[in-house]
Amino acid sequence: MSQRPSYAVGTGLFIVLGFAAxxxxxxxxxxxxxxxxxxxxxxxxxxxxxxxxxxxxxxKVAGVRVGQVQSITLDPGKETADVKLAIDQRYxxxxxxxxxxxxxxxxxxxxxxxxxxxxxxxTLAEGGTLALTRPAQQLEEMLxxxxxxxxxxxxxxxxxxxxxxxxxxxxxxxxxxxxxxxVAIGSVQSVRADPVKLDAEVTLSIxxxxxxxxxxxxxxxxxxxxxGTQYVAIQPGGSPDMxxxxxxxxxxxxxxxxxxxxxKFLVNGSPSDKKPADGDAKH
Amino acid sequence: xxxxxxxxxIVLRSLEQIGNCGLFLLRMLAAVPRSLRHYRExxxxxxxxxxxxxxxxxxxxxxxxMVLGLQLYDVLSIFGGTSATGTVVAIAIYRELGxxxxxxxxxxxxxxxxxxxxxxxxxxxxxxxxxxxAVDPIAYxxxxxxLAGVIAMPLLSCVFCALGIFGGHLVGVNWLGIDNGTFWSNxxxxxxxxxxxxxxxxxxxxxxxxxxSLIAVFQGYTTPPTSEGVAYATTRTVVASSxxxxxxDFVLTAFLM
Amino acid sequence: xxxxxxxxxxxxxxxxxRGLTTVLNGKKVFDALxxxxxxxxxxxxxxxxxxxxxxxLKHITGQMRGDAGEVWVDGQSVSKLSREKLFELRERIGYxxxxxxxxxxxxxxxxxxxxxxxxxxxxxVLIRNIVLTKLQAVGLRGAAALMPxxxxxxxxxxxxLARAIVFDPMLILYDEPFVGLDPIALNQVLKLIRTLxxxxxxxxxxxxxxxxxxxxxxxxxxxxxxxxxxxxxxxxTIASDGSxxxxxxxxxxADGPVPFQYPAGDYATxxxxxxxxx
Numbered sequence: 040m041s042q043r044p045s046y047a048v049g050t051g052l053f054i055v056l057g058f059a060a061x062x063x064x065x066x067x068x069x070x071x072x073x074x075x076x077x078x079x080x081x082x083x084x085x086x087x088x089x090x091x092x093x094x095x096x097x098x099k100v101a102g103v104r105v106g107q108v109q110s111i112t113l114d115p116g117k118e119t120a121d122v123k124l125a126i127d128q129r130y131x132x133x134x135x136x137x138x139x140x141x142x143x144x145x146x147x148x149x150x151x152x153x154x155x156x157x158x159x160x161x162t163l164a165e166g167g168t169l170a171l172t173r174p175a176q177q178l179e180e181m182l183x184x185x186x187x188x189x190x191x192x193x194x195x196x197x198x199x200x201x202x203x204x205x206x207x208x209x210x211x212x213x214x215x216x217x218x219x220x221x222v223a224i225g226s227v228q229s230v231r232a233d234p235v236k237l238d239a240e241v242t243l244s245i246x247x248x249x250x251x252x253x254x255x256x257x258x259x260x261x262x263x264x265x266x267g268t269q270y271v272a273i274q275p276g277g278s279p280d281m282x283x284x285x286x287x288x289x290x291x292x293x294x295x296x297x298x299x300x301x302x303k304f305l306v307n308g309s310p311s312d313k314k315p316a317d318g319d320a321k322h
Numbered sequence: 323x324x325x326x327x328x329x330x331x332i333v334l335r336s337l338e339q340i341g342n343c344g345l346f347l348l349r350m351l352a353a354v355p356r357s358l359r360h361y362r363e364x365x366x367x368x369x370x371x372x373x374x375x376x377x378x379x380x381x382x383x384x385x386x387x388m389v390l391g392l393q394l395y396d397v398l399s400i401f402g403g404t405s406a407t408g409t410v411v412a413i414a415i416y417r418e419l420g421x422x423x424x425x426x427x428x429x430x431x432x433x434x435x436x437x438x439x440x441x442x443x444x445x446x447x448x449x450x451x452x453x454x455x456a457v458d459p460i461a462y463x464x465x466x467x468x469l470a471g472v473i474a475m476p477l478l479s480c481v482f483c484a485l486g487i488f489g490g491h492l493v494g495v496n497w498l499g500i501d502n503g504t505f506w507s508n509x510x511x512x513x514x515x516x517x518x519x520x521x522x523x524x525x526x527x528x529x530x531x532x533x534x535s536l537i538a539v540f541q542g543y544t545t546p547p548t549s550e551g552v553a554y555a556t557t558r559t560v561v562a563s564s565x566x567x568x569x570x571d572f573v574l575t576a577f578l579m
Numbered sequence: 580x581x582x583x584x585x586x587x588x589x590x591x592x593x594x595x596x597r598g599l600t601t602v603l604n605g606k607k608v609f610d611a612l613x614x615x616x617x618x619x620x621x622x623x624x625x626x627x628x629x630x631x632x633x634x635x636l637k638h639i640t641g642q643m644r645g646d647a648g649e650v651w652v653d654g655q656s657v658s659k660l661s662r663e664k665l666f667e668l669r670e671r672i673g674y675x676x677x678x679x680x681x682x683x684x685x686x687x688x689x690x691x692x693x694x695x696x697x698x699x700x701x702x703x704v705l706i707r708n709i710v711l712t713k714l715q716a717v718g719l720r721g722a723a724a725l726m727p728x729x730x731x732x733x734x735x736x737x738x739x740l741a742r743a744i745v746f747d748p749m750l751i752l753y754d755e756p757f758v759g760l761d762p763i764a765l766n767q768v769l770k771l772i773r774t775l776x777x778x779x780x781x782x783x784x785x786x787x788x789x790x791x792x793x794x795x796x797x798x799x800x801x802x803x804x805x806x807x808x809x810x811x812x813x814x815x816t817i818a819s820d821g822s823x824x825x826x827x828x829x830x831x832x833a834d835g836p837v838p839f840q841y842p843a844g845d846y847a848t849x850x851x852x853x854x855x856x857x
Contacts, residue, residue, distance in 0.1 A: 057477025
């Protein structure tokens with residue numbers, strides 16, 4: 040008889056704990072907003088390229104979710120994708136000259152439709168059309184822009200150029216970063232094939248701040264992770280003489296083909312290659 | 323000839339078991355209104371099958387979350403996507419590991435004890451004694467244990483999932499150094515209440531709760547009242563429950579996707 | 580078959596079995612069995628093992644139904660009762676199981692209180708008084724807080740008896756109440772059966788083998804074998820009955836109407852010897 044209250048209390052505790060866990064799962068680990076389906080209105084937008092945009096992808100204004108993609112269809116006879124956006128009724132003051140752009144959350148994230156408000160007095164209504172759209176950016180273009188811009192900024196302090204020869208540069212392109220110990224110290228200025236030696240001659244533009252690099256340093260073409268971009272890594276040597284404008288890096292290591300890389304990962308995993316991957320993830 | 327005979331018999335016997343199991347479920351459902359008077363017994367059973375399973379569920383949830391965090395971090399770092407660790411841990415736990423592992427643990431921890439308990443009650447004439455005291459044993463013994471299992475399973479699943487997320491967070495953020503904000507924001511951006519928590523955790527574990535409790539109670543109730551019969555029934559509870567859980571998991575996933 | 584209409588509610592027989600025929604697993608357990616159990620008396624049912632004495636008790640409580648014939652308890656035909664009516668009837672019947680069948684989850688007090696809690700909404704004080712009265716009657720009031728696992732066989736049986744009488748039933752069925760009891764416990768149970776019968780006038784039906792014990796307590800003895808009543812009477816007369824059944828049963832002969840050998844094929848043939856002659 041005396042044990043009755045104890046198990047009743049214990050059972051009650053168990054039930055409360057279970058529901059607390061449910062509440063925690065439902066509110067703390069999910070976005071409740073994602074499923075709030077208030078009344079919505081639908082507008083059309085035509086895109087030249089939707090990239091990886093999917094139905095139910097979010098529609099955001101200033102980064103805040105205001106609705107979701109309802110459907111994606113291809114107009115017969117036209118070369119543009121017709122995307123229907125379901126926007127919450129609460130946000131009914133969207134100007135009709137708003138620009139719809141397909142963005143990507145981070146480098147590898149999902150794509151979403153971002154709305155940038157125009158200045159028109161008229162607002163969008165049910166069935167309206169967003170005339171101004173910008174298609175999805177291809178990853179390659181974005182990366183090119185991203186790293187190109189980074190390199191240009193570094194050059195402001197002044198730089199000196201050195202050459203390096205590789206038998207294979209993989210997908211290395213002008214504007215790719217030059218890193219030492221994982222930190223960018225310059226960028227690739229130009230890449231050209233040598234018609235005589237039949238290899239690639241890469242010109243590296245290195246920030247003037249870094250003028251204490253030994254002249255027997257090695258240059259290697261590395262990849263940020265499996266599908267990241269390629270960059271040139273400088274591994275310092277031990278010579279007392281430093282690199283100067285117009286020098287050539289003699290010791291080079293060519294780019295590994297992605298197939299080789301995958302093979303390496305699958306067979307024995309290569310911890311040294313993971314570090315740059317981590318660095319990349321911090322972007 | 324004799325081989326085909328035994329095979330026939332196995333098929334027939336399995337079908338007979340499934341049929342009897344279904345009929346038993348109907349008998350229990352019919353007895354639910356009568357067993358409402360025994361709500362105290364249901365609460366007591368909830369204590370035994372639910373609250374007493376909490377420790378094992380919590381410990382296992384924590385370790386499943388931790389090992390998921392570790393493995394996913396390792397794999398995702400190849401792709402430079404360690405920030406997605408939280409998301410993948412949450413989705414893997416909500417959609418599959420949470421309800422399935424909870425159900426398997428529940429079958430092993432609570433299902434067997436229910437089967438053995440009812441089997442022994444039958445072997446020691448306690449069931450017959452209830453019949454004689456004009457107490458319906460279906461309503462007093464079977465239904466409370468069944469209901470307790472059906473109620474406890476989703477709750478246990480939720481606890482398992484919460485501890486799993488905690489374990490993933492512990493490994494990912496505290497040990498491996500994923501940014502705390504990234505971990506949570508990626509998770510909350512991707513995990514959906516409807517698809518992952520309600521369909522994934524609640525619905526699945528509710529169905530698993532029905533199936534595991536039904537099998538456990540049925541095996542206990544229909545076992546031959548001997549020590550050998552009880553031992554065999556306990557084994558069958560685990561085997562049948564495990565197969566049913568994994569098979570149903572596939573069906574449910576296909577339907578709920 | 581005997582006419583079942585002869586069973587009337589006000590009859591002196593509380594339980595009336597007429598033409599009961601039961602086949603279990605292809606074996607005929609009862610073959611047109613007729614039996615009357617008088618009100619307010621202690622009736623013993625004896626017989627060789629496997630003659631269906633326990634099965635007969637199960638027929639009386641409606642746990643089993645015969646293939647033919649009827650069992651009347653207090654004027655009601657058991658096999659025709661609905662589940663609700665049957666449960667009402669069972670509330671008035673106490674049943675003492677061979678292995679006591681106490682609920683292992685509960686202590687002694689709750690075991691005895693179990694029928695009260697299930698069927699009544701009595702206040703806790705009243706339940707306590709009733710339970711303690713019954714436990715006092717079987718001499719185990721001091722053991723109220725013990726769990727069934729802590730009880731000896733004799734104590735468990737007395738607790739089961741207290742539980743069986745908690746509703747002051749009109750009929751108590753004892754299934755092998757003396758098995759496995761030491762002489763002291765056996766005498767205690769005997770005394771209880773006698774006391775319950777004398778003080779409360781409860782009709783008692785005993786299934787047992789212990790002839791000496793039964794002689795002390797029973798008013799009437801039925802000896803059943805091969806699905807029929809082979810002898811009946813009060814303890815003194817039945818022992819002097821000259822039938823071979825009673826001689827073998829009470830005399831304890833190994834062979835007789837109840838064969839020592841389980842039915843088998845020819846002994847020599849099973850040992851592999853060639854059949855001699857014809």
